[in-house]
Amino acid sequence: MIDFDYWSPTYIAFGKGKEARTGELVRRFGGHKVLLHFGGGSAVRSGLLDRVKASLKDAGVDFVELGGVKPNPRSSLVEEGVRLAIAENVDFLLAVGGGSVIDSSKAIAIGTANGGEWRKYYVGREVKVRPVIPAALPVGVVLTIAAAGSEASTNSVINLEPESLKRGAGGDILRPKFAVMNPEFTMSLPTFQTACGITDMFAHLCERYFSPTRDVTLSDNLCEAVMRTIVEEGPKVMANPSDYQARANIMWAGTLAHNDVCGAGRAQDWASHGIEHELSALYDCAHGAGLAVIMPAWMTFVHGADDARFARFARNVFGVGQGESDGKAALDGIAAFRGWLKSLGMPLTFAELGAREEDIPLLVKTLNLNGNTLGAFKPLTEDDVTAIYRLCL
Amino acid sequence: MIDFDYWSPTYIAFGKGKEARTGELVRRFGGHKVLLHFGGGSAVRSGLLDRVKASLKDAGVDFVELGGVKPNPRSSLVEEGVRLAIAENVDFLLAVGGGSVIDSSKAIAIGTANGGEWRKYYVGREVKVRPVIPAALPVGVVLTIAAAGSEASTNSVINLEPESLKRGAGGDILRPKFAVMNPEFTMSLPTFQTACGITDMFAHLCERYFSPTRDVTLSDNLCEAVMRTIVEEGPKVMANPSDYQARANIMWAGTLAHNDVCGAGRAQDWASHGIEHELSALYDCAHGAGLAVIMPAWMTFVHGADDARFARFARNVFGVGQGESDGKAALDGIAAFRGWLKSLGMPLTFAELGAREEDIPLLVKTLNLNGNTLGAFKPLTEDDVTAIYRLCL
Numbered sequence: 001m002i003d004f005d006y007w008s009p010t011y012i013a014f015g016k017g018k019e020a021r022t023g024e025l026v027r028r029f030g031g032h033k034v035l036l037h038f039g040g041g042s043a044v045r046s047g048l049l050d051r052v053k054a055s056l057k058d059a060g061v062d063f064v065e066l067g068g069v070k071p072n073p074r075s076s077l078v079e080e081g082v083r084l085a086i087a088e089n090v091d092f093l094l095a096v097g098g099g100s101v102i103d104s105s106k107a108i109a110i111g112t113a114n115g116g117e118w119r120k121y122y123v124g125r126e127v128k129v130r131p132v133i134p135a136a137l138p139v140g141v142v143l144t145i146a147a148a149g150s151e152a153s154t155n156s157v158i159n160l161e162p163e164s165l166k167r168g169a170g171g172d173i174l175r176p177k178f179a180v181m182n183p184e185f186t187m188s189l190p191t192f193q194t195a196c197g198i199t200d201m202f203a204h205l206c207e208r209y210f211s212p213t214r215d216v217t218l219s220d221n222l223c224e225a226v227m228r229t230i231v232e233e234g235p236k237v238m239a240n241p242s243d244y245q246a247r248a249n250i251m252w253a254g255t256l257a258h259n260d261v262c263g264a265g266r267a268q269d270w271a272s273h274g275i276e277h278e279l280s281a282l283y284d285c286a287h288g289a290g291l292a293v294i295m296p297a298w299m300t301f302v303h304g305a306d307d308a309r310f311a312r313f314a315r316n317v318f319g320v321g322q323g324e325s326d327g328k329a330a331l332d333g334i335a336a337f338r339g340w341l342k343s344l345g346m347p348l349t350f351a352e353l354g355a356r357e358e359d360i361p362l363l364v365k366t367l368n369l370n371g372n373t374l375g376a377f378k379p380l381t382e383d384d385v386t387a388i389y390r391l392c393l
Numbered sequence: 394m395i396d397f398d399y400w401s402p403t404y405i406a407f408g409k410g411k412e413a414r415t416g417e418l419v420r421r422f423g424g425h426k427v428l429l430h431f432g433g434g435s436a437v438r439s440g441l442l443d444r445v446k447a448s449l450k451d452a453g454v455d456f457v458e459l460g461g462v463k464p465n466p467r468s469s470l471v472e473e474g475v476r477l478a479i480a481e482n483v484d485f486l487l488a489v490g491g492g493s494v495i496d497s498s499k500a501i502a503i504g505t506a507n508g509g510e511w512r513k514y515y516v517g518r519e520v521k522v523r524p525v526i527p528a529a530l531p532v533g534v535v536l537t538i539a540a541a542g543s544e545a546s547t548n549s550v551i552n553l554e555p556e557s558l559k560r561g562a563g564g565d566i567l568r569p570k571f572a573v574m575n576p577e578f579t580m581s582l583p584t585f586q587t588a589c590g591i592t593d594m595f596a597h598l599c600e601r602y603f604s605p606t607r608d609v610t611l612s613d614n615l616c617e618a619v620m621r622t623i624v625e626e627g628p629k630v631m632a633n634p635s636d637y638q639a640r641a642n643i644m645w646a647g648t649l650a651h652n653d654v655c656g657a658g659r660a661q662d663w664a665s666h667g668i669e670h671e672l673s674a675l676y677d678c679a680h681g682a683g684l685a686v687i688m689p690a691w692m693t694f695v696h697g698a699d700d701a702r703f704a705r706f707a708r709n710v711f712g713v714g715q716g717e718s719d720g721k722a723a724l725d726g727i728a729a730f731r732g733w734l735k736s737l738g739m740p741l742t743f744a745e746l747g748a749r750e751e752d753i754p755l756l757v758k759t760l761n762l763n764g765n766t767l768g769a770f771k772p773l774t775e776d777d778v779t780a781i782y783r784l785c786l
Contacts, residue, residue, distance in 0.1 A: 001638055001641045001642065001645075002408070003407060003408025003409060003411070004405075004407050004408065005404070005405065005406050005407070006404075006405040006407065007402075007403075007404045007405065008401060008402075009400075009401075009402035009404075010400075011398070011399075011400045011402075012397075012398065012399040012400065012657075013398050014396060014397050014398070014399065014657070014658070015395070015396025015397065016396060018396070215638035215641075215642070216642075217622050217625060217626055217642045218618075218619065218622045218626075218642045218645050218646050218649070221618035221619070221621055221622050222615065222618050222619070222649075224618065225611075225614035225615050225617065225618035226611065226614070226615070228614055229610050229611045229614050232610060233610055233611075245394055245608035248394045248608075248658070249394065249608070249609070249610045249611045252394075252611055252657065252658070253611050256611070256615075256654070261649070261654060264407070264645065265407070265641070265645070
């Protein structure tokens with residue numbers, strides 16, 4: 001186990017009807033004038049946005065609105081949000097939606113608190129050291145998609161236009177103050193989006209679990225516990241989108257997969273996320289769908305670096321590979337993972353994703369390794385990344 | 394899964410040498426003048442207290458000192474601490490020690506912020522509704538014992554003199570602001586105290602795991618993950634007290650066992666804690682030792698209310714009872730738990746604890762059920778509690 005700091009201060013209000021507490025929670029965490037940020041029509045159509053507004057009014061919280069956040073959230077809308085928030089003297093960002101809305105809100109929270117400046121904190125591998133974000137407005141969340149974990153994470157990823165580069169900002173200051181989580185909100189999601197979310201949260205655990213750090217018994221056991229939960233409950237929500245209990249377990253799993261309670265004390269990998277971001281930046285595909293293509297390919301490429309770890313994954317998460325050699329069990333585990341993704345309706349190849357073989361050199365170039373390596377489990381060179389992309393064909 | 398709120402905002406600084414950050418963390422969370430509260434001589438002898446003081450001085454934090462906290466912390470020292478803190482204009486409580494020191498600090502934090510009043514917030518089953526604590530100074534922790542989980546919990550238990558009643562206060566306001574956790578601090582603990590801590594943290598998980606609530610797959614899997622970790626790593630620290638990795642896993646497990654991440658979404662039991670508190674109040678025995686006597690007796694008495702749950706415990710935590718009936722597996726699991734406690738050197742009977750059969754009516758009386766029942770897994774009457782005490786003979 002390596003030394004770590006752990007801080008996950010987000011207040012979670014979980015269960016049916018909890019959106020009625022939104023206004024109270026904004027007040028509790030110091031908000032008086034809110035920018036209510038959301039995506040497309042589903043929060044409007046479902047009546048959720050009206051219920052949230054009613055809660056704000058009941059609590060005497062003033063608000064302005066900005067909708068229109070798209071998946072892979074765009075910098076242009078962030079700019080618009082920052083202008084609006086500054087003009088309206090907003091002191092609190094309220095995201096009603098999923099990871100994209102939350103990440104867009106975090107960016108606006110940075111820009112509003114720093115005289116309009118936010119873009120310089122969104123960086124990629126071109127920098128060695130992330131710039132420290134000096135200030136950000138507090139952010140609250142009413143979560144409608146179980147996936148990204150952004151409701152309790154330190155991170156935000158924005159698609160920077162016009163280059164269409166996905167770049168991230170990070171820091172404790174970006175942890176949301178609260179998250180209202182009513183599993184009923186997730187029941188009306190399209191099937192494909194539900195499956196993308198399940199894939200994304202599972203990937204967040206893999207990025208932590210496949211680590212070179214040893215002697216992290218507790219974090220290993222926690223990772224496997226949440227992964228097993230997702231493997232078990234995910235198919236239930238696919239089979240019956242209105243299964244409240246399965247939705248609740250999946251929703252809470254999405255938070256714990258990424259608030260870093262499962263990552264304490266070890267080096268993390270994050271290569272698959274980096275390799276995927278280039279796909280969703282170039283093709284505007286769903287992040288979870290991109291991960292479904294990349295993660296098994298990454299596993300296939302790297303497992304030999306530590307077959308014992310992959311054998312443990314196979315046995316403890318998917319219940320396969322018992323009594324086999326580690327090498328054989330590792331392959332069985334990857335096959336089981338792939339089969340599970342397929343059962344969720346996820347794509348597994350470039351073709352299914354709409355990605356193209358001839359773009360691989362461009363994907364590798366924009367990944368911007370600059371002669372460095374990517375990831376910790378098995379540090380990857382540009383040639384390695386090329387090989388992983390080719391395994392997706 | 395039932396609705397829940399979850400809030401665990403304690404900042405954890407975990408690893409070797411982290412005590413050097415104490416002063417910085419006090420400043421970060423608003424402290425200028427600290428009451429440095431500690432127990433007996435070990436923190437002095439080990440040099441830890443000096444290192445903490447040096448860190449406070451480096452950060453420009455003023456402090457006064459109050460040592461002498463005993464296990465089952467006494468109300469008289471709390472009174473002394475409140476007088477001192479008010480007289481010295483203290484604005485931050487810093488606990489250097491284990492659960493008793495932290496709980497005493499929490500009580501002083503309440504008293505100092507409420508004009509000396511703290512005792513009325515420490516209540517037992519004589520009240521239906523806990524009084525809300527209106528204010529408390531912030532509390533920080535430098536943890537030296539892996540056990541109580543008070544470093545990130547909402548609770549504090551004090552032995553109220555002269556009646557020697559153990560009574561508790563609770564509320565989000567009592568969550569410590571930070572906890573410095575260097576596993577090396579725990580290496581010099583006496584063997585018995587280490588084992589008591591391991592027992593206590595395991596009990597915190599049992600109180601959450603043995604619940605009547607269904608469909609909490611994630612919380613169940615998390616509980617089992619932490620329990621398995623304790624079962625595996627506990628004997629390692631007993632065999633080799635200087636095993637840093639095992640100490641680290643046990644120390645972090647103690648926090649996660651009681652910050653309620655393993656309890657989200659379900660009714661909790663806490664009968665064993667209630668039944669034990671009467672033992673440590675009357676005999677001043679170690680809380681963990683009392684739990685080692687009570688918990689297997691409680692399990693023996695209640696398992697029939699849900700043998701499937703106990704069978705799952707047996708199979709998933711202790712790896713016994715595979716392929717057996719649930720009823721048989723339940724008994725095997727309890728036997729395995731008892732054997733594990735014995736291997737840690739824990740007492741299993743009243744006699745080993747220094748408790749006496751003739752005191753059972755008094756223990757039941759001071760438990761103060763007032764015609765109500767105790768616990769959620771199987772609600773217990775006074776007769777049931779009597780039977781459980783008798784199973785400890």
